[in-house]
Amino acid sequence: MSYCVNCGVELDTSARECPLCNTPVWNPRELEKQAVQGRPGMQAGSPFPGEKSQVEAANKKDFGLLMSMVVLATAATCGILNLLVFRGTLWSLSVIGACAVLWVMLIPVMIYTKQSVYVSLLYDGAATVLYLYILTFQVGSREWFFGLGLPITALVTVIAEAAAVCICKLPRSFLTVSLYLFTAAGLLCLGLEMLIDWYLQGEIALSWSAVVLTVCAILDIALITMLSRRRLRNEVRRRLHF
Numbered sequence: 001m002s003y004c005v006n007c008g009v010e011l012d013t014s015a016r017e018c019p020l021c022n023t024p025v026w027n028p029r030e031l032e033k034q035a036v037q038g039r040p041g042m043q044a045g046s047p048f049p050g051e052k053s054q055v056e057a058a059n060k061k062d063f064g065l066l067m068s069m070v071v072l073a074t075a076a077t078c079g080i081l082n083l084l085v086f087r088g089t090l091w092s093l094s095v096i097g098a099c100a101v102l103w104v105m106l107i108p109v110m111i112y113t114k115q116s117v118y119v120s121l122l123y124d125g126a127a128t129v130l131y132l133y134i135l136t137f138q139v140g141s142r143e144w145f146f147g148l149g150l151p152i153t154a155l156v157t158v159i160a161e162a163a164a165v166c167i168c169k170l171p172r173s174f175l176t177v178s179l180y181l182f183t184a185a186g187l188l189c190l191g192l193e194m195l196i197d198w199y200l201q202g203e204i205a206l207s208w209s210a211v212v213l214t215v216c217a218i219l220d221i222a223l224i225t226m227l228s229r230r231r232l233r234n235e236v237r238r239r240l241h242f
Contacts, residue, residue, distance in 0.1 A: 064110030068103060075099040090137055097131035117164050125157030148199045155191045159184050175233065178221040186216030 002011045004018040004025070017024050075096045082092030104127040108120040132149040136142045166180040192211035226233050 004067050052073065056069045060110045060113060064106060067106055067110065071099045071106075072172050093137055093215070095136045097134040101127045101131050117168065118161060121157060121164060125153055125160075128153050144199075151195050152192065156188065157190070157197065175223055175227055176237070179220055182216045182219045182223070186220075188215040189213065 002013070002025070003009065004011055004021065004023055006023040007018060007021045009018060009020045011018065011025060022077065028217050078092040078095040102123075104123050107123070108115040108117070129150060132145055132153065133142075136145050163180050163184040165176055168175065170180075189209040189212040190206070193206060194204050197204045197206075226236050
C-alpha cells in the first residue's frame with residue numbers, strides 16, 4: 001500500500017502518477033533502472049539533483065560594516081535624544097562609550113581580521129579606559145577612575161597580554177593552555193583584591209584572593225607534573241579524549 005507524497009491519496013500498485021494531483025510516482029527500488037534524460041543537474045537513474053547547491057559564504061567585512069552602522073546609529077540616536085529631548089543628565093555618554101568599546105572589539109573579529117592579537121588587546125584596554133573616563137562626567141568625580149578604574153584596567157590588560165604571549169609563543173596544548181589560564185586567573189584575583197583593598201582601606205589584607213590563588217597553584221602543580229611525565233601525560237590525554 002502506497003500513498004501520494006503530495007496529497008496523501010492512496011495509490012494503486014501499478015499507478016505511474018497520482019490520479020488526483022498528477023504527481024509522478026517513484027518506486028525507490030526501481031530508481032536505478034530508470035534514466036532521467038534531458039534534465040540538467042539530474043543523475044541518471046534518479047529524479048533528484050545530483051549536484052549539491054552551495055550558498056555563497058558570508059563576508060565578515062560586510063557583516064562588520066553592518067554592525068558598525070548599527071553601533072554608529074545607536075550612538076548618534078542616543079546623543080541626539082540626549083541633546084534635544086532628555087536633557088536632564090548626560091546619560092547618552094555611557095551608551096556612546098559602550099558603543100565605542102563594542103566597535104573596537106569588533107575590529108579584529110569582522111573588520112580587520114589580520115590585526116595582531118596583542119594590538120587588539122591593547123586597543124580593548126584603551127577603549128575600556130576611555131569608557132570609564134567618560135563615566136566620570138556622569139558621576140561627577142574622577143577619584144575612583146584614577147584610584148581604581150585605571151589600575152584595574154591596566155592590570156587586566158597586562159595579564160591578558162602575558163597570557164596571549166604564552167599561548168601564542170610557547171608550546172601549546174590543552175594542558176599547557178590550562179596552565180597559562182589558571183596562572184593568569186590566580187594573579188588577576190590577587191591583583192584585584194590588592195587594588196581594591198588599597199583604594200578602600202589604604203592597606204592590603206588578602207582574603208578571598210588567597211583562596212583562589214591557592215587553588216590555582218595546586219592545579220598548576222598538578223598540570224606541571226603531568227606535563228613533565230610523558231606516560232602520565234599520554235594517559236590523561238587518552239582518558240580525557242584530547
